[in-house]
Amino acid sequence: MKRVLIANRGEIACRVMRSCRDLGLEAVAVYSEADAEALHVALADAAEPVGGAPAKESYLVAENILTAAKRSGADAIHPGYGFLAENPRFAEAVAEAGLTWIGPRPKTIEDMGDKERARLLARSAGVPVLPGSARFGPGDTEGLDAAAADVGYPLLVKASAGGGGIGMRRVDDPADLEKVVTATQSMAEKSFGDGTVYLERLVAKARHVEIQVFGLGNGEAVHLFERDCSIQRRFQKIVEESPAPGLPAGMSDRMAEAAVALAKQERYRGAGTVEFVVDDESEDFYFLEMNTRIQVEHPVTEMTTGRDLVGMQIRLARGDDMSDLTQDTIAAEGHAIECRVYAENPAKMFLPSPGTLTRFDLPTESETVRVDTGFRNGDTITFHYDPMIAKLVCRGGDRNEAIANSLAALDAFEVEGLTTNIEFLKKTLAHDAFRAGEVHTGFVDAHKADLTEL
């Protein structure tokens, strides 16, 4: 492996390039018409155009990426996250083109992408899953009441083909069940072309905690501890941290054990994340899904463990001997927090705020402050892509110090030309409930007035 094409843009493209350089590899960027002048293009050893500004005409077109790889003489592809990262057909096509795919096996990506199959695999690895029902196809409501009684109320009616919070409805009262199921089936049919739904237990007060795993592809796997990602808006993460504050004794160990068991069972290859929902009241945890990619919040783990997760992905893919990566060699120190800086207006229900960065001064990086971004002063943040303009990751000896370092670094951001959530992030981290570690997925709604008032 000599030349890695990075099939992505923005901060993650720049981030992957750093690890390529550290490993003595050249990096090839790809860019859409909107990104010709972007930072990731400027930083790369070579760059290839892949199509029009909308992602579906460029970053999502497998053929264009493969053509770019051939043209540039790349011998490997790193997908980053999003776009084609979890597309098993693309992963297969990369291998068929004679290139190295820096990611899990296509079969693993496919298995974990199918919610129902992923639940079955998790269960067979001994990982607790939420009580759920069999599928109910369009118009099928036979046996519904009994299934619901088994799952228990309150429950969620979920579209099998749904995702990202779309196609999900809550039912508290058995009398509403049939009506909601029928409505969700017809909505799912219209939205996803598949009207199949299932029932799942609703966790009223939930935390979202995930385990970073790394598998060698031969049945060996390790974990790199947990990340709490409970602070979300619109089912998207805003603040992530490790360790997770205030979990019941032993829970993170049990979660890590479960995640590693699943990774071993699947002979998982590379970096992956097993997501769990934690019931704040019953203190149980359940499998949500497994993400077969490097995640946005991976730097949190890098800050506490001192490991380069992207570098590990690349080394495994190029065939380095990694047999010395054993659980007893992995340790975490201190506390790390990531804040996602978004171009959006929290006071207007997080309305996206595209625009031009007329000023974009970042905090100074240090041993305890890391900033990952794909933008510079003068760059335009277009409506075509994700609103994230930077990730701030700060470490401290303990959680209080990590919060203090984060607040100081957030203060040092100078952004003009568009609206950001920086003030919102400061209010979140400074909030008494956050400081007390009282994080849950309803945090932003519960404290909305405190967080968005000017």
Add this chain to the structure above:
Amino acid sequence: MAEQVSTQVPGNVWKVLVKPGDAVKSGDTLFILEVMKTEVPHEASSDGIVSAVHIQEEQEGVDAGTLAVEIE
């Protein structure tokens, strides 16, 4: 009361939920933009009849402040 609803931000038109002649109530969603991978619904702030729709589904790159729906 006549109302003119314009786009709040630049983006692509994802869904248009009304057509001329439709009766709408304050709070009804008229159309949804797709901006930065996020759905941005635009709502009516008064009751009335839709008199004109100036955008269409899958229209790309609509500027902020574009007149989209008129209600009378």
